[in-house]
Amino acid sequence: MDRRTWVARLAASGAIFALFGCGDDNSTAPDRTPALSSSSTEMHALAAEVRLLTAGRGITALSKPPAVRPALVRLGQALAFDKILSGNKDISCMTCHLPTFATSDGRSLSVGQGGTGLGPARVPPAGGFIPRNSPQVFNLFAIDQLFWDGRVSRDAVGNYHTPAGAALTSAMTQVFEFGAASAQPMFPVLSREEMRGFNGNELAGISDNQEQQIWAGIMARLGAIPEYRRMFQAAYPGQRFEQMTFAHASNAIAGFIIDRLSFNNSPWDRFLAGNDAAMTQVQLQGAKDFMSARCSICHNGAALTDNKFHNVAVPQLGPGKGDGGGSDDFGRMRETGDPAEKYAFRTPALRNVELTAPYGHDGAFFSLRDFVDHYSESATKLMNYNPAQLEPSLRGTVLNNKTDILSTRDPLLSGVVFSPQVVDEVTDFMKALTDPAARNLQGVVPGRVPSGLSIDGGIGPR
Ligand code: HEC
Numbered sequence: 001m002d003r004r005t006w007v008a009r010l011a012a013s014g015a016i017f018a019l020f021g022c023g024d025d026n027s028t029a030p031d032r033t034p035a036l037s038s039s040s041t042e043m044h045a046l047a048a049e050v051r052l053l054t055a056g057r058g059i060t061a062l063s064k065p066p067a068v069r070p071a072l073v074r075l076g077q078a079l080a081f082d083k084i085l086s087g088n089k090d091i092s093c094m095t096c097h098l099p100t101f102a103t104s105d106g107r108s109l110s111v112g113q114g115g116t117g118l119g120p121a122r123v124p125p126a127g128g129f130i131p132r133n134s135p136q137v138f139n140l141f142a143i144d145q146l147f148w149d150g151r152v153s154r155d156a157v158g159n160y161h162t163p164a165g166a167a168l169t170s171a172m173t174q175v176f177e178f179g180a181a182s183a184q185p186m187f188p189v190l191s192r193e194e195m196r197g198f199n200g201n202e203l204a205g206i207s208d209n210q211e212q213q214i215w216a217g218i219m220a221r222l223g224a225i226p227e228y229r230r231m232f233q234a235a236y237p238g239q240r241f242e243q244m245t246f247a248h249a250s251n252a253i254a255g256f257i258i259d260r261l262s263f264n265n266s267p268w269d270r271f272l273a274g275n276d277a278a279m280t281q282v283q284l285q286g287a288k289d290f291m292s293a294r295c296s297i298c299h300n301g302a303a304l305t306d307n308k309f310h311n312v313a314v315p316q317l318g319p320g321k322g323d324g325g326g327s328d329d330f331g332r333m334r335e336t337g338d339p340a341e342k343y344a345f346r347t348p349a350l351r352n353v354e355l356t357a358p359y360g361h362d363g364a365f366f367s368l369r370d371f372v373d374h375y376s377e378s379a380t381k382l383m384n385y386n387p388a389q390l391e392p393s394l395r396g397t398v399l400n401n402k403t404d405i406l407s408t409r410d411p412l413l414s415g416v417v418f419s420p421q422v423v424d425e426v427t428d429f430m431k432a433l434t435d436p437a438a439r440n441l442q443g444v445v446p447g448r449v450p451s452g453l454s455i456d457g458g459i460g461p462r
């Protein structure tokens, strides 16, 4: 269903109440629906209305993740936490996707190899920050465009699109059991800033365009540890370690992430499963707002992402990707070359979003309510963005490209204005997307890893 059909359908169902329609400069919020009543008849009526809207938007229940064989999960878990994958053996995948920070790192921009400390306390090396925010890695089986610019994906006919081009051979992609999620771990290990390092180790000595050699170098490290050889052979029965490539490691990491970091038992999930009382009444009202206030035109499907790219007027900060001859980040346009996609980023999934601050591709917003509020009169909000919320070293880096950002802002955002009450309700609905089990992920941290290196498993309870 295209946008126009959807809006028409909502209008026909009487579900559109005047949440939007004012200009960006008109801050007068329209009248709201009458005050909430706690009567259960009204609650069931509201629930029925939300169900109808949900179905109309193609929002479905999140299925159970595919079953993953335990030996593959164990291998993937070890690899995800093992710093042996990094050039100087000082950082693992999970250093930036910390269990204590709901698989993110609690900071606007990540800090890669050479950094010290963890989470918000991590101190960058001389090279500085990673240009983007570390996203959560929940429910990856339901997301097929990975990274903020979608540079790793698998298309409908099963072909992989990645920055490695032909270096990712068909023999390698045949190993992948979990789509884009299996391909993704091939890439952080190549990045000098994130994991490989600039010098001081044999992986850093390989030139950037020799992906195969870098991957083989990591497999050589792993093969030198008998416990890893046994784990690989148990994870891939009937195959010898010598025949395996880093694709086997990458696929195992995906198997671990999908098996242990998928969550579909939030109040919202219980509501979708038929329990009208699973959410509070305010959350239910927030869900209705979410369906009516255009949010669900982009945040839909099982994971609340359309797996597409949009510019929602998030300010640009940090070192950027070198675009525009400096510290800009053109987002999806970097991949497609299409100027209409300048500053467009992949719509993020929203389950457990309450736990994954800060928000946006560069972590420009620390509060969830502020991100929701940003959609109301987003042009004005972008112009008035307050860098004081950022860590001191990033405050001066906010780019003066706001007019340029607004010139490709998604047209869906024009004229969107909500009252503070709607912002509160929608924010409350976002909290209904939290699976209680995701609040404490210490259970996914292994006691040790085969290399014997230290584990960055978190920094104490939240
Ligand atoms: C230095 C910190 C850092 C390390 C180390 C790191 N990541 Fe990430 N990860 C990030 C950042 C930042 C992004 C977003 C990058 C982008 O979009 O350009 C990301 C993106 C991802 C994504 C995509 C999620 C999405 O929704 O698109 C996955 C999956 C992921 N990382 C898993 C891993 C795995 C597996 C490893 C180890 C092989 C790893 N990461 C190592 C910081 C890190």
Ligand code: HEC
Pocket (backbone or CB within 6 Å): 290, 293, 294, 295, 296, 297, 298, 299, 309, 310, 311, 312, 313, 314, 344, 345, 346, 347, 348, 349, 353, 356, 358, 359, 360, 361, 362, 368, 371, 372, 375, 410, 412, 413, 426, 430
């Ligand atoms: C035009 C498509 C679109 C619409 C409409 C939209 N979103 Fe988004 N949403 C996105 C994109 C794209 C991002 C990431 C933008 C970026 O980082 O530059 C995002 C980011 C977010 C985030 C931050 C998530 C994170 O992990 O960083 C939240 C929360 C969110 N949206 C909620 C909402 C709500 C609530 C609404 C309705 C008021 C809404 N969105 C409307 C596309 C959309």
